[in-house]
């Protein structure tokens with residue numbers, strides 16, 4: 001009989017509740033055996049709500065006391081590296097929220113430790129697994145828009161204190177180590193690099209748009225947050241060489257927008273992403289084919305084996321289990337995450353100097 005994977009979730013906050021606890025057994029042959037949070041009551045609450053047998057107040061206690069195969073790190077950004085090193089060092093497989101570490105060197109340490117311990121790791125976000133991204137990749141591969149040369153991608157919202165309902169205090173999102181770039185920019189950078197591969201260089205401008213914020217829901221409704229330490233609005237241009245480039249806009253700076261989240265432009269057409277990605281939409285495609293008398297927008301039907309549809313952002317667990325069971329590389333590879341992290345780590349230098357910054361990592 002196939003192995004049932006024992007999973008623990010570290011960090012029982014907004015995202016763990018929204019995406020992980022309720023989907024663990026749906027996304028893999030797995031069960032949640034433990035919930036962990038430094039605020040122990042949150043771990044207990046999760047156990048009560050989802051019928052999980054064990055609650056712990058830190059990852060070390062989990063690793064010492066619990067029989068677990070896989071850990072999902074859904075804690076605050078600043079805690080990821082320590083948690084991930086502990087998990088990998090204990091020989092457990094890892095799904096980590098983004099970014100997995102604060103520096104490229106530290107993520108390399110995690111990658112090396114995973115190899116040494118013979119375990120696998122996958123890194124959020126999950127965009128390379130998206131239905132619409134994979135359809136767009138196929139269309140580009142088949143020449144549907146000619147030579148694709150430009151991507152424009154905007155991943156922004158109005159800020160965690162505004163956009164999502166929260167019972168945990170979101171002030172940490174505005175403190176050193178976190179911020180709009182590593183929380184939101186990471187999405188856009190992962191998306192464009194999923195489509196065009198590793199970038200060669202980039203430049204960036206960034207500003208603080210909203211130095212004081214107010215929490216708009218949950219236990220801390222009305223609390224003011226000092227938010228002037230890290231920029232909350234970024235404009236990044238990426239150079240891919242070969243006449244290809246991308247524009248990434250990202251931040252906690254757009255309460256709403258009616259613009260498509262992303263468009264890919266080629267010399268014979270455009271692919272446009274207008275619908276929320278969790279609805280598994282097929283992107284619209286503009287085709288310019290004068291030899292066949294066609295010029296216009298269409299929603300393409302599926303003529304190839306369709307990619308897998310997304311059910312939840314816990315799909316990263318399915319990716320990890322698939323990689324473990326088949327001893328293959330996961331889709332959500334740590335090497336891809338490291339390339340995105342290199343861009344994010346070098347952004348302060350790009351802002352400060354105004355220069356175009358070269359990139360070294362690939363995936």
Ligand SMILES: NC(=O)c1ccc[n+]([C@@H]2O[C@H](COP(=O)([O-])OP(=O)(O)OC[C@H]3O[C@@H](n4cnc5c(N)ncnc54)[C@H](O)[C@@H]3O)[C@@H](O)[C@H]2O)c1
Pocket residue numbers: 010011012013014015016036037038039042057058059074075076077079083097098099124125126166168169170182183313
């Ligand atoms: N779409 C997405 O991919 C998406 C969306 C939102 C958040 N996230 C990510 O999910 C993670 C959590 O964000 P959130 O919105 O749930 O935040 P949150 O503040 O609601 O939850 C974080 C939880 O982690 C706990 N925690 C902090 N340090 C810990 C430690 N050392 N050990 C155990 N628990 C610890 C906190 O007590 C809190 O309960 C972050 O990495 C964030 O970037 C991803």
